[in-house]
Amino acid sequence: MSLSAEALTKTYRIGRHAVSALDGVDLELLPGQGLGVVGPSGSGKSTLLHILIRLIEPDAGRMVLEDAEVTRGALRDFRRAVQFVPQDPASSLDPRRSVLSQVREPLLRLGVTGDHDSMVRTALNRVGLPDRLIAQRASGLSGGEAQRVAVARAIVTAPRYVLADEPTSGLDAPLRLQVLDLLSELRAQGVGVLLVSHDLSGVNRVCTYLLVMARGRIVESGDLTAVMNDPQHPVTRTLVEAVPRIRG
DSSP, X not given: OOXXXXXXXXXXXXXXXXXXXXXXXXXXEOTTOEEEEEOOTTSXXXXXXXXXXXXXXXXXXXXXXXXEEOOGGGHHHHHHHEEEEOSSGGGGSOTTSBHHHHHHHHHXXXXXXXXXXXXXHHHHHHTTOOGGGGGOBGGGSOHHHHHHHHHHHHHTTOOSEEEEESTTTTOOHHHHHHHHHHHHXXXXXXXXXXXXXXXXXXXXXXXXXXXXXXXXXXEEEEEHHHHHHSOOSHHHXXXXXXXXXXXX
């Protein structure tokens, strides 16, 4: 049981030139696993994530969700199982709408049956927020509360996998640690978490396995601690050398 990608390839046309964004990328995300994907700007991380969340189609390769190939005709089931946390998730909230309406939205959009209010409360509890916030407008939330509400919206459908794209970008240190610890908590609850980042210190807080990308390829992979202690590829060494001493 896993979410996997096989030989993903993507090329963009820029004028007369073809630019390879992905070149035969494979990966596998297991339930309860923390998988970090790191690399410098232009390495293909964003293209990979956008394919994994089905925002764009690869030129070649395929995705498999728990032994079934992911196709355009099966995206509703896919989106119930696989959810996305964007950069600066709090900015994705509408300040005029209540927490209830925004966390409930994926349930309505995906046609999930059952007691939606109860599902929203369960999601809020999973991210450490009290039921009293359910009627609160997003404009009245603190920064940390807004971040957690956005993550609650991503997990309200009880996904088995959560894919996060630089979710702590632009946050101050306390909020950054809150979001990273929340992703760690989800992983401990059995959710597979894929974290795309340029920041190895944050990835180290959430993940146990690492993929390093450069020029559209995976150039190094393995147990995160082993890779950080003995990086083999020049790109990996550069990323490791940039990691400050981790505190907290």
